[in-house]
Amino acid sequence: MTDVRPFLKNYDGPPVRLMEVCGTHTAAISKNGIARMLSPAIRLISGPGCPVCVTVTAYIDRLVELSLRPGTVVLTFGDLMRVPGGRMSLNDAKAAGGNVRMVYSPMDALRLAESDPKNTYVFAAVGFETTSAVYAALLEDAESERIGNLKLLTSLKIMPPVIDWVCRNQGGVDGFIAPGHVSVITGCKIYQPLAERYGIPFVVAGFEGGQLLDAIYALVKLRGRPRVMNLYPSAVRENGNEEARRAIRRYFEPCAAAWRGMGTIPGSGLMLRKEYSRFDAGSAGLDEDCNFSPGCLCAKVLTGAISPADCPRFGRLCTPQTPQGACMVSQEGSCYNYYISGRGSK
Template identity: 50%
Template sequence: MDIQNVIDYLKAYDGPPIKLMEVCGTHTSSIFKNGIRSLISPKITLISGPGCPVCVTPTAYIDQCIRYAMQENHVLLTFGDMMKVPGTEGSLSDMKGKGAKVELMYSPFEAVEKAERHPDITWVVAAVGFETTAPSYALMMQQAVEKGIRNIRLVTALKTVIPALRWICENQMDIDGFICPGHVSVIIGSKPYEALAREYKKPFVIAGFEAEHILAVIYDLVRQIEKKEAKVKNLYTNAVHTAGNQKALDVLKTYFEPGPAMWRGLGMIENSGLYLKDSSYDGGSRGLVQDMKLPEGCRCGDVIVGRINPDQCPMFKTQCSPMNPFGPCMVSAEGACGIWYRNK
């Protein structure tokens, strides 16, 4: 169907209210930048999901990273979006001003290079992400093992999306359909969504990131809901295949295994975390599953599962901003609160 016809249909929709969740933060950003909400009926509500790995990382993880960064002969390597995530007593950025040894990395493979050059230092990698980035940590581990490098530790907060979507389906009954994450689906493929669609009778459609891609997916979801269908469809076929990226999945299985993980704001979700099989490289990741604290007054947990929009949090644009983030959803470029702050 022509894109203008899609827009006309969605704009004119006057059926029962429909609530769709876009799981990926990049989709949330694209929806704002392209004014998607202005092109669809007010009876079609788009809500954000737990698509930001930084946002769902528990407080205890930040505290563990800080402990390593403050330890003698240890240096923490992290991506920049982790620097301002609040821990119990402050963020990595706060602690760096108090002597914590923290360096920004642009690739996990930098840890291997640094560990080779400085064997007297233990290089601790803050490994945070979903299936999109997890294979890069597995490949880093492969390289470290092949070179016999032992002065590397990973503190992992690597999570998998399907168990989280199952949790949402079981706990948020009012969501009618899902815009599946494009980047994650490149790795896992479209097949893993099929069991969810069958079990919960909801449609799951994989989207690209351009405006026309998102509008096409919304149209498909609305049409499925009208016809009482619950199918998995892949509208991002140039990048996503049914079985996913088998090489990436194989290297993940070689170095990581599933286990329970704490999602900040959601709680414990079984088999949603990825942990190193070789515990000698692990920085105590498995002991961080009992923490789900949020700063008092922060409603990130409600934002992550779509119970409220970010601007419905009383701290939004008052006490909480990207320069002074009170909760994790305001920190990352993929966090719903940060996206709403910059675009609304």
């Protein structure tokens, strides 16, 4: 295997802007200190692939409202706890007496709901294709075990439509590091139409530092060519995981979804099918999104139009201690990762 590091450091060809769509990639790039290993002509930008970051405030507000309702317990992954809503975060709601429990796996929800039939448990179901498959498995178990007091508040999203949105509305992206976990479910062939439509390469990568460097190298080399390359064959297959997709289709159907900073994108979300509406905690119509402070540039950061450090709030008004938007809260958020790994400063 050739050492791609000297090439990436000394590259002086035409400038390249590459987008990593997946939040886990954003975190891995920071953790490995990759940004500083690249020539100034290679720019990495973070895309809208952190599920917490693209969640609109109406969704948080609804969770807060549910948590404060007697007889209802909201279950969530930790990342969502500190995300500011229109009025307060779930953390604030919990301190104000709201019923919010942090769980590590959606499957914990089953045990909690089963052991406490008097209360209704609402799982904050955010995520992309990967997590949607887990929610489908959860619903399968809830059905077979006849657990009636478990519901989902869904804000589920799918990846290709938002990548299309970025290419169409934002432009200026010369290649994508395609998400590793999502591709396990979807397979890597779903990027081929996008590659052809926009004449750019997609490289599917895992999360090791070396593999990310290889992906960046491949994207620079493939610049301007509509190719899809899979550097993560140990986990990602051409056709993905059909069984998981079948489970997702059984419970969910495509819908328009609201993305923080991007508005509503047709066909970019998943909602519970009508026949399973008994599992729905009121997920429809949660489209409203507000800025938490004037001048907040979350929208531009999430779509890769600007780097986190270009936002005037970054590192000053907006820090992990005083987050103004979800991207500074989530461990996979671009602003959080830029801040903690010093990518914003030289």
